[in-house]
Amino acid sequence: MRQKLNIAFDADDTLWHSENHYHAAQDAFTHIVAPYGPGAEQALAALHEIEINNLASFGYGIKGFVLSMIEAAVKLSGGALRAVEVQAIIDLGRAMTIHEIILLPGAREAVLRLAEDHPILLITKGDLMDQQRKIRESGLAEYFSAVEIVPDKTPAIYETLLARHAIAPERFLMIGNSLRSDIMPALALGGYAVYVPYELSWAHEAAVELPTAVDGRYHEIASLADLPELVTRLEQNLPESR
Numbered sequence: 001m002r003q004k005l006n007i008a009f010d011a012d013d014t015l016w017h018s019e020n021h022y023h024a025a026q027d028a029f030t031h032i033v034a035p036y037g038p039g040a041e042q043a044l045a046a047l048h049e050i051e052i053n054n055l056a057s058f059g060y061g062i063k064g065f066v067l068s069m070i071e072a073a074v075k076l077s078g079g080a081l082r083a084v085e086v087q088a089i090i091d092l093g094r095a096m097t098i099h100e101i102i103l104l105p106g107a108r109e110a111v112l113r114l115a116e117d118h119p120i121l122l123i124t125k126g127d128l129m130d131q132q133r134k135i136r137e138s139g140l141a142e143y144f145s146a147v148e149i150v151p152d153k154t155p156a157i158y159e160t161l162l163a164r165h166a167i168a169p170e171r172f173l174m175i176g177n178s179l180r181s182d183i184m185p186a187l188a189l190g191g192y193a194v195y196v197p198y199e200l201s202w203a204h205e206a207a208v209e210l211p212t213a214v215d216g217r218y219h220e221i222a223s224l225a226d227l228p229e230l231v232t233r234l235e236q237n238l239p240e241s242r
């Protein structure tokens with residue numbers, strides 16, 4: 001019998017668009033603070049620095065992003081930010097929680113096809129309510145055997161997840177758009193990883209280098225349309241399980 005991989009998908013910017021909404025909000029943010037003097041580039045740099053500093057306190061997702069925009073706006077305005085501008089920033093965040101879920105090309109087909117003969121995990125980080133809504137509205141929820149919404153995607157957290165689902169790391173395949181959160185941790189544990197770059201990336205991703213020396217466990221595809229065939233090929237070449 002053919003060996004099978006245990007497949008896990010990232011959600012945001014892998015199955016559906018997400019970062020485009022962050023970029024649009026950031027753009028609106030630069031307009032809100034522009035009257036206080038900073039150009040767009042300076043405003044975005046300040047926001048990014050504050051976002052990174054706030055990750056440990058507020059985590060990933062829209063709520064932390066909104067708090068970081070407010071904090072950056074206070075700083076960029078020298079404390080002169082008006083309540084109406086704070087409200088405008090909160091409204092940007094609220095709009096992000098109700099946008100329509102638009103699947104990426106090939107996402108639905110790949111999930112349906114692979115779910116026919118694989119249990120499929122969804123592993124995502126961010127605000128619990130926001131992630132739950134997106135999964136519900138994606139139309140894909142019924143195809144996942146389990147959904148894990150985690151505070152961060154570190155090797156240690158993946159290790160805990162694999163243990164809980166009784167998945168051997170060398171039979172694990174993670175598919176995602178983030179080298180930092182999806183690809184590197186899976187490879188570090190000895191698993192497989194398929195990188196599907198998204199058209200936009202968060203500045204936090206920029207510093208990550210592509211993995212090397214991973215013996216055919218790392219692959220990159222342009223679209224999820226290419227995934228089912230790649231999985232078949234990987235499974236044909238899997239070593240016998242011990």
Ligand SMILES: [Mg+2]
Pocket residue numbers: 010011012013014176177178
């Ligand atoms: Mg992602």
